[in-house]
Amino acid sequence: MTLKAQFDHSNCDDCPIRHRAVCAQCETDELEELEDIKYYRSFEAGQTIIWSGDPMNFVGSVVSGIASLTQTMEDGRTQMVGLLLPSDFVGRPGREIAPYDVQATTDLVMCCFRKKPFEDLMGKTPHIAQRLLQMTLDELDAAREWMLVLGRKTAREKIASLLSIIARRDASVSKTVLSGPIVFDLPLTREAMADYLGLTLETVSRQVSALKKDGVISLEGKRHVTIPDMGRLMEEAGDDSDGGFPV
Amino acid sequence: MTLKAQFDHSNCDDCPIRHRAVCAQCETDELEELEDIKYYRSFEAGQTIIWSGDPMNFVGSVVSGIASLTQTMEDGRTQMVGLLLPSDFVGRPGREIAPYDVQATTDLVMCCFRKKPFEDLMGKTPHIAQRLLQMTLDELDAAREWMLVLGRKTAREKIASLLSIIARRDASVSKTVLSGPIVFDLPLTREAMADYLGLTLETVSRQVSALKKDGVISLEGKRHVTIPDMGRLMEEAGDDSDGGFPV
DNA sequence: CGAGCACTTGATCGCTTTCAATAGCTGTGG
DNA sequence: CCACAGCTATTGAAAGCGATCAAGTGCTCG
Numbered sequence: 414m415t416l417k418a419q420f421d422h423s424n425c426d427d428c429p430i431r432h433r434a435v436c437a438q439c440e441t442d443e444l445e446e447l448e449d450i451k452y453y454r455s456f457e458a459g460q461t462i463i464w465s466g467d468p469m470n471f472v473g474s475v476v477s478g479i480a481s482l483t484q485t486m487e488d489g490r491t492q493m494v495g496l497l498l499p500s501d502f503v504g505r506p507g508r509e510i511a512p513y514d515v516q517a518t519t520d521l522v523m524c525c526f527r528k529k530p531f532e533d534l535m536g537k538t539p540h541i542a543q544r545l546l547q548m549t550l551d552e553l554d555a556a557r558e559w560m561l562v563l564g565r566k567t568a569r570e571k572i573a574s575l576l577s578i579i580a581r582r583d584a585s586v587s588k589t590v591l592s593g594p595i596v597f598d599l600p601l602t603r604e605a606m607a608d609y610l611g612l613t614l615e616t617v618s619r620q621v622s623a624l625k626k627d628g629v630i631s632l633e634g635k636r637h638v639t640i641p642d643m644g645r646l647m648e649e650a651g652d653d654s655d656g657g658f659p660v
Numbered sequence: 661m662t663l664k665a666q667f668d669h670s671n672c673d674d675c676p677i678r679h680r681a682v683c684a685q686c687e688t689d690e691l692e693e694l695e696d697i698k699y700y701r702s703f704e705a706g707q708t709i710i711w712s713g714d715p716m717n718f719v720g721s722v723v724s725g726i727a728s729l730t731q732t733m734e735d736g737r738t739q740m741v742g743l744l745l746p747s748d749f750v751g752r753p754g755r756e757i758a759p760y761d762v763q764a765t766t767d768l769v770m771c772c773f774r775k776k777p778f779e780d781l782m783g784k785t786p787h788i789a790q791r792l793l794q795m796t797l798d799e800l801d802a803a804r805e806w807m808l809v810l811g812r813k814t815a816r817e818k819i820a821s822l823l824s825i826i827a828r829r830d831a832s833v834s835k836t837v838l839s840g841p842i843v844f845d846l847p848l849t850r851e852a853m854a855d856y857l858g859l860t861l862e863t864v865s866r867q868v869s870a871l872k873k874d875g876v877i878s879l880e881g882k883r884h885v886t887i888p889d890m891g892r893l894m895e896e897a898g899d900d901s902d903g904g905f906p907v
Numbered sequence: 908c909g910a911g912c913a914c915t916t917g918a919t920c921g922c923t924t925t926c927a928a929t930a931g932c933t934g935t936g937g
Numbered sequence: 938c939c940a941c942a943g944c945t946a947t948t949g950a951a952a953g954c955g956a957t958c959a960a961g962t963g964c965t966c967g
Contacts, residue, residue, distance in 0.1 A: 484808045486898055492811040494804035505797055512801065539786055546793045549800060550752055554759065556803040557741035561731045563810035564739040564858025568923065603946060611811025613924060618947055635931095635946065651733050815955065850914060863955055865915055882914065882964095908967105915962070923954085930947070937940085 424448075428524070433500035434474040435548065438540040446538070450530045456517035462503075463515040471525045472504030478521030479600045482513040483608060493609040495552070498582065502548055506532045519600055563611045566651055571610040572620040573650035576630065580640055595640040624649065671695075675771070680747035681721040682795065685787040693785070697777045703764035709750075710762040718772045719751030725768030726847045729760040730855060740856040742799070745829065749795055753779045766847055810858045813898055818857040819867040820897035823877065827887055842887040871896065 425431055425444050436447055453476070456462055462480065463469065475497050482495035494513060497503060503515060503523065526534075535541045562574050583597045599606075603621075607614040624630050629649055631639045640646050647653075672678055672691050683694055700723070703709055709727065710716065722744050729742035741760060744750060750762060750770065773781075782788045809821050830844040846853075850868075854861040871877050876896055878886045887893050894900075 482804070484804070486808070486812065487900065488898075490812045492808040494807045507794070513804070539789070542786070542789060542793060546789060546796065547754070549793065549796045553796060553800050553803060556800060556807065557729070557731070557760070559807060560741045560803065560810055561733070561739040563807055565733065565737045614946080615925080615948085616923060618945095619923095622947070651735075653734065860956055861914080862916085862957080865913095866955090869915075910967085911965090913962105913964085915960100917960080918958085920957070921954105922956090923952105925952070926950090928947105928949080930945100932945080933943090935940100935942085937938105 428476070430474060430476055430500040430524075434524075435502050435541060435544050436474075438544045439538070440540070443538050443540060446534055447526070450526050450534070452525055454523050454525050456521040456523070458517055458519050458521075460517045460521075461514060462517060462521075462523075463511045463513075465511055465514045467511050468509060469504055469511045469528060471527050472502070472506065472531050473523045473525035475499050475501050475503065476522040476524050479518040480521055480523075481516050481518050481605065481609075483516065484513055491608050492611060493605065494556070496609065501552075502545065504528065506535055506545075518605060568610075568612055568616050568620050569623065569649065570651045571612060572606070572617065572624060573629070573646055574652070575606060575610060576624075576638065576640065577643070577646050577650050577652070580638075580643065580646070595643055597638055599636040599638055675723070677721060677723055677747040677771075681771075682749050682788060682791050683721075685791045686785070687787070690785050690787060693781055694773070697773050697781070699772055701770050701772050703768040703770070705764055705766050705768075707764045707768075708761060709764060709768075709770075710758045710760075712758055712761045714758050715756060716751055716758045716775060718774050719749070719753065719778050720770045720772035722746050722748050722750065723769040723771050726765040727768055727770075728763050728765045728852065728856075730763065731760055738855050739858060740852065741803070743856065748799075749792065751775065753782055753792075765852060815857075815859055815863050815867050816870065816896065817898045818859060819853070819864065819871060820876070820893055821899070822853060822857060823871075823885065823887070824890070824893050824897050824899070827885075827890065827893070842890055844885055846883040846885055 425436065425448055428434075431437070436444060439447065454473075456478075458478075465485070477499055480497040480501075480503065481493050482497065483491050483493045485491045496518075497515075504511075506528070535545070562571055566574060579599070580595045580597060584595060601609070603614045603617045606612075607617045610617065612620075621630075621632075625632050628641070629646055631641065633639075672683065672695055675681075678684070683691060686694065701720075703725075705725075712732070724746055727744040727748075727750065728740050729744065730738050730740045732738045743765075744762075751758075753775070782792070809818055813821060826846065827842045827844060831842060848856070850861045850864045853859075854864045857864065859867075868877075868879075872879055875888070876893055878888070880886075
């Protein structure tokens with residue numbers, strides 16, 4: 414596994430998440446202070462990064478790959494409560510104990526900071542705190558959108574919602590034109606999709622098949638998705654297709 | 661209606677939410693600046709305070725009463741995505757358009773600030789931004805706990821979860837002993853409970869009746885609830901009854 | 908007394924879950 | 938090279954839970 418390799422440079426200027434992560438608003442001198450305390454960690458797909466209930470010694474940003482936050486009930490029912498993409502932040506300054514399991518959904522690289530030095534730095538660097546506030550508010554919006562999905566949408570709408578969200582942010586990264594067909598690889602297994610959507614994996618499989626049969630999506634293999642008509646998908650998701658991106 | 665009356669004093673020191681709201685960490689001089697730009701508004705139960713999609717001219721704190729954030733789909737399905745109690749903050753600095761309907765669930769008093777002056781003040785008053793970050797992180801935790809409720813719990817567990825949350829924070833306000841029976845009034849109609857839990861009001865009614873029949877709760881009238889055994893209720897909610905409060 | 912509202916209760920329907928079998932793929936070892 | 942294990946995903950049949958449709962109750966207020 415050559416997971417490390419491409420990110421063990423120490424210069425933040427080259428960092429792929431430089432302009433979207435918690436450090437986005439930092440000036441050069443502030444960035445230097447962060448560089449002093451940062452270190453990279455790599456994880457393989459499936460690995461648990463943090464166990465719920467464990468002490469949190471570090472915080473950090475997802476540099477590449479995808480991580481998930483999940484809650485588990487005593488009888489084993491699990492619900493994903495966060496999907497962390499590159500630039501997303503892990504951990505909460507001021508908190509000692511992790512409230513959720515954090516897992517690497519794909520191979521993953523994180524830019525980490527030991528918690529204490531990071532908290533100290535945040536205290537004297539308003540740019541970091543400001544950015545963290547913005548990011549947290551965005552996550553809260555995303556969480557609330559998911560509450561609507563979980564509480565009120567049908568299985569078919571849930572699948573369409575998940576696909577449209579993944580498609581949308583893939584597009585926002587790769588600058589794809591929104592009008593043409595959209596192509597991407599699903600970063601989640603059927604089971605992970607089920608955990609995200611509050612469904613069983615069988616229902617996920619059935620609804621993915623149904624959307625395929627109805628021409629809303631097409632599949633090559635199990636994971637490679639093509640969306641011929643994004644507007645159609647958003648209708649299936651129960652969303653307004655004139656979609657206002659509220660940022 | 662004498663909704664105003666009790667809060668049109670201008671002195672923040674007497675304010676019931678002084679130590680928990682967005683102003684909690686402010687020093688005397690900072691508080692004076694807030695006092696200069698604040699104003700109170702009262703709303704009657706059922707009134708809509710802000711419509712989704714409308715411009716947001718102000719932000720503010722709930723002083724007394726309860727407000728709710730709800731999302732509505734085109735076909736009328738609605739999901740509550742936030743329940744705002746005294747000291748909770750309404751609005752997002754930097755955002756122009758309201759993403760949710762904000763409604764007064766009970767009679768309500770808010771301490772408002774016009775958005776622009778508040779944003780300016782936040783820029784030069786780290787104590788406000790810091791407190792807002794803490795509060796937003798808390799709301800995110802609450803939202804994620806609700807995602808588990810919405811996605812994975814049964815109707816009975818959902819009702820028990822809602823009751824235990826209301827009971828818990830009623831206790832945190834009124835300093836009730838946790839071991840004895842807990843008594844409170846439901847601030848929500850059956851329909852509002854249904855919108856919170858992603859259920860129909862009929863299912864809410866049935867499950868409340870079932871919990872009553874099984875002795876988990878007792879009712880006087882429709883709204884006055886007694887919980888003889890909080891541990892039992894939390895079992896019914898599917899929560900660990902050794903419940904760590906993860907502040 | 909009757910209208911309106913919040914709530915309860917009953918009967919039936921249907922979507923999602925559950926249980927179960929099977930397919931397809933990858934990697935390992937005889 | 939094929940057999941087989943292990944994993945992910947698909948598909949079918951049946952069961953169950955919550956939604957839907959429909960009355961009916963109890964309370965408040967005019």
